[in-house]
Amino acid sequence: MVVINSLARTAPAHRRAHARILVRNADGSPLASTEVGVEQVRHAFGFGNIGFDFIPLANREVVPDASATRVETFGGASIDQLESLAEQWLELFNTATLPFYWGRFEPVRGRPDTERLRRTAQWFRDRDVAVKGHPLVWHTVTAPWLLDLSLDEVEAAQRHRIRRDVTEFAGLIDTWDAINEVVIMPVFDREENGITRLAFDRGRIAMVRMAFEEARASNPNAVLLLNDWDLSSAYECLIEGVLEAGITIDALGLQTHMHQGYRGEDEILAIVDRFARFGLPIHMTESTLLSGRRMPPHITDLNDYRVSEWPSTPEGEEQQASEITRHYRSLVGHPAVRSITYWGLTDNGSWLGAPGGLVRADGSPKPSFAALRGLIKGEWWLPPTEARTDEQGMVEVSGFLGDYRVTVGDESGTVALTVAGPADYTLTVDRGGSPA
Numbered sequence: 001m002v003v004i005n006s007l008a009r010t011a012p013a014h015r016r017a018h019a020r021i022l023v024r025n026a027d028g029s030p031l032a033s034t035e036v037g038v039e040q041v042r043h044a045f046g047f048g049n050i051g052f053d054f055i056p057l058a059n060r061e062v063v064p065d066a067s068a069t070r071v072e073t074f075g076g077a078s079i080d081q082l083e084s085l086a087e088q089w090l091e092l093f094n095t096a097t098l099p100f101y102w103g104r105f106e107p108v109r110g111r112p113d114t115e116r117l118r119r120t121a122q123w124f125r126d127r128d129v130a131v132k133g134h135p136l137v138w139h140t141v142t143a144p145w146l147l148d149l150s151l152d153e154v155e156a157a158q159r160h161r162i163r164r165d166v167t168e169f170a171g172l173i174d175t176w177d178a179i180n181e182v183v184i185m186p187v188f189d190r191e192e193n194g195i196t197r198l199a200f201d202r203g204r205i206a207m208v209r210m211a212f213e214e215a216r217a218s219n220p221n222a223v224l225l226l227n228d229w230d231l232s233s234a235y236e237c238l239i240e241g242v243l244e245a246g247i248t249i250d251a252l253g254l255q256t257h258m259h260q261g262y263r264g265e266d267e268i269l270a271i272v273d274r275f276a277r278f279g280l281p282i283h284m285t286e287s288t289l290l291s292g293r294r295m296p297p298h299i300t301d302l303n304d305y306r307v308s309e310w311p312s313t314p315e316g317e318e319q320q321a322s323e324i325t326r327h328y329r330s331l332v333g334h335p336a337v338r339s340i341t342y343w344g345l346t347d348n349g350s351w352l353g354a355p356g357g358l359v360r361a362d363g364s365p366k367p368s369f370a371a372l373r374g375l376i377k378g379e380w381w382l383p384p385t386e387a388r389t390d391e392q393g394m395v396e397v398s399g400f401l402g403d404y405r406v407t408v409g410d411e412s413g414t415v416a417l418t419v420a421g422p423a424d425y426t427l428t429v430d431r432g433g434s435p436a
Contacts, residue, residue, distance in 0.1 A: 004038050004387050005398045011380050014335045015045065017417040018398035022426045023389050023408055030393025031429065037407040040382040042128065044401035044418065045332065046283070046339025047376050048095030051124060051131070053346065055098075057082040058123035059116050084363055089345050092358075092369075092376050096124045097285075097341055098173070100133045100165060101141035109145045109157075114168060121172040132341075133173045134285075135180035135227065136162050137211045139188050139195040146194025151201055154194040159214050166218035175223040177253060177285065179211035183230040183238055190303075208242050212249070227253030227285050231271050239278055252278065253285035257343065259302050259354055260295045262323040265330040276336035284331055284340040291320035291366055292355035302352060312347060312355035312366065321367035324358075328375055342372075 023031045055061075057079060098117060099105070106112040121131045137158060146154050166176065185207065186199040199207050208226065215224050226242065226249050228235050242249065252275050256268065272282055291312040295305045331337045344350045347357040358369040380400045389395050397404055397415065404415050408429050415425045 004382070004385050004395065011400055012333045012335075014419070015332060015380070015401055016399065017401055017419065017421065017423075018396055019404075019415045019417055019423045019425060020394060020396050021406055021415060022424070023393045023395065024426060024428055026428060026430050030389070031408070032389055032391045032393055034389045034393065034408060035386060036389060036395050037384060037386050037405075038382065038395075038397055039384040039405050039407075040399060040402055041405050041414070042403040043094055043376070043380070044403075044416075045380075046095040046130070046341070047093050048097060048132070048339055048341035049089060049093045049345055050341070050343055051089075051096035051098050051120065051129075053349065054082060054086055054089070054123065055116060055120045057086060058120040081363060085346060085359065088359060088363075088365065088369070090127055090129070092373055093129070093342075095130045095132065095339060095341065097132045097134045098124075100135065101138070102143045102161065103141045106143055106161070109143070112165070114165075118169065118172065121169060125172055130175065131173045132175040132177065133165070133169065135177035136165065136215060137178065137195065137207065138180040139185050139193050139199065140181075140190075142193050142195050147192065149194060151198055154198045155202070155210070158195070158198070159210060162211060162214040163218045166215045166222060170219040170222070174219065174221055176215060176225065177227040178215050178224040179208055180227050181229060182208060182226070183228055183232075183234045204238055205241050205245050205247075208238075209245065209247050212247050216248070223250045225249070225251045225253040225283060225285070227255065227283075229255040229257070229286070231255075231275075236274065239275075243278065249280055251281040251283050251338065253283050255286040256284060257286055257288040257302060257351075259288060259290060259305070259352070259356070260297055260299065262289055262327065265326060268327070269330055269334060272331070272334050272336060276334070281338040282334075282336045283338055286343045287327065287340055288343045288351070288354070288356040289320050289323045289327065289368075290354055290356050291316040291368065305352065307353070310353050310355055312360055316355065317366045317368065321371040324368045325371045325375065328372065332375075332380070 023034055023036060025031055098120060124131050146157065149157060182204050185196060186204060188196045212224055215222060231254060254271065254275060275282060292310055295302065299305050328340060331340055344357050346359040346361065347355050348361040350356050358372060359365050382399045382404065387395055397417065399417055401417050401419065404417065406413055406415055406427055408427060411429045413427050416423065
């Protein structure tokens with residue numbers, strides 16, 4: 001049998017699969033020695049990044065400037081600059097995280113920013129990008145008007161918010177961080193907020209139950225995550241309690257903002273192993289590696305570190321590229337990990353002003369961009385490839401898990417390489433070209 005192999009042979013076995021394709025004529029006879037084109041069109045693994053930058057672009061929020069041409073938008077970028085940034089984003093990523101921070105999404109009660117986020121989600125979906133909403137419940141950047149409500153009213157408002165947003169975005173956004181950073185939620189003391197008051201009174205497990213049950217009832221097909229930055233045993237204890245309470249979690253979110261330096265493969269994989277014991281998919285929801293000065297090790301809350309300038313440096317950029325390669329290789333190598341979301345493409349408007357982007361503030365790519373592209377669209381990707389069927393009209397595709405387009409003349413269809421094992425497809429050349 002003719003076999004088309006992608007460079008996915010460099011990936012671990014659990015990320016690879018193959019499919020057998022029979023190419024036949026309308027009368028059912030196999031087409032031997034027929035030229036077949038195959039190319040990968042999508043990864044099954046979630047290679048993600050935040051999509052915050054592109055809300056103005058998706059909504060075409062342009063106001064004439066002094067020359068009646070363009071306007072400054074997100075992070076000081078023009079629409080033209082955002083379009084260029086979008087090309088870079090789409091070159092690497094297939095999953096976008098959009099911001100549903102309650103205090104910004106609905107700063108005035110009853111006036112949520114639904115339409116802007118809907119248009120942004122649709123913008124990504126039109127480009128074959130899956131979308132995740134972040135988050136439904138969180139004590140930070142939460143609605144300020146909750147402070148004026150009683151505890152029962154806060155709970156009612158939170159439940160309403162979950163039902164409303166999950167329902168209205170179903171089909172566009174079917175993955176959510178249902179609740180964020182529950183470990184610290186009841187004892188958070190940086191600022192007064194309604195959600196911490198509610199969590200202190202009701203307890204952590206009750207908060208998780210509320211988030212998951214309301215979201216599940218609103219969209220039974222949604223993938224719902226429990227997400228946290230606290231990767232200590234406290235998070236493990238919370239997960240144990242949640243599962244013992246009969247609450248169904250679809251995936252566990254682990255945050256790894258490494259502003260103080262790369263923790264190394266051994267430490268990161270040891271963390272993943274600890275959480276993989278629950279038998280749930282692991283999503284690395286927030287990953288950052290810097291291309292400039294690292295934070296001092298004594299900083300316990302990353303938000304406490306503020307500097308007027310935090311530049312990317314040539315030495316730091318080379319180190320970031322090496323660390324990103326190591327980080328992604330190790331995590332893709334772990335069978336429990338289903339996705340990695342990098343927290344920001346560009347240094348322009350980055351979280352805390354840190355040089356954590358893969359692209360400099362001026363839009364030029366750093367070495368880390370090329371390094372990540374070399375993995376996602378290089379080693380783990382099958383470019384357009386041609387072969388001929390054997391005497392039985394068969395060709396086999398072997399590669400990284402995902403979707404592949406098979407083309408014979410003007411006819412084409414899509415085959416999926418999945419963890420389920422070898423799959424058989426038939427492409428009938430003159431009857432629409434869709435695999436049966």
